[in-house]
Amino acid sequence: MSIFRTIQQAVTGGGINKPVYNVKMSDNNTQVEERNYESAMWVSTTVQGMDYEKAVTTGFWRLFKYIGGENDQGCKIEMTAPVATKIIPGAGPNCENTFIVSFYVPPEHQMNPPVPTSPDVNLQRFPEMTVFTKSFGGFAKEATWLAEARNLGEILMGKEKFHQDFYFTAGYDSPFKLFGRRNEVWFVKDP
Secondary structure (H helix, E strand, O other): OOHHHHHHHHHHOOOOEOOOEEEEEEEOOOOEEEEEEOOEEEEEEEEEEOOHHHHHHHHHHHHHHHHOOOEOOOOOOOOEOOEEEEEEOOOOOOOOEEEEEEEEOOHHHOOOOOOEOOOOEEEEEEOOEEEEEEEEOOOOOHHHHHHHHHHHHHHHOOOOOEOOOOEEEEEOOOOOOOOOOOEEEEEEEOO
8 A cells, every 4th residue: 555545544534533622612704713622642843944835744754654653662653633733933034934743642642652763753742722713625835824824813813812923724634635625724812
């Protein structure tokens, strides 16, 4: 079986695990949801760069090796969704951005996740957090992510307090899924 077919089956599987959250508010006019996510373990890697797609691809493959068995237990771990990327913009127009690409650790490994063997991959506990999110479809490219993040920020500006120094992108689908794709941008509420 090819690696691409494995990715497709893992990402598009019907029973794929996702982080647990409760919807606190949903606005049909703006398509914005306010969600409260439970604290959970994620596996992450940090990539410095200026190109979103290159950075996320690099991060994805590092994490895919971890779930493929590059961990202290040598075990394969199920793919989860979304692939969440925290983006911390650089200080200026020609500065590198920080991309922290993360996979949610499935429930069966939450209490004792396998430790990554790569120095570029680490486990981290995301704290309980409230996010404002907006979903959209299609194949998202860097310009699309930026436009959707800007749109969500404009909707929230003046109404809600949220961290403006970083944001998240969240992709839920295999690159081979053609229709009904789900993408999201997240801003974390400032308590």
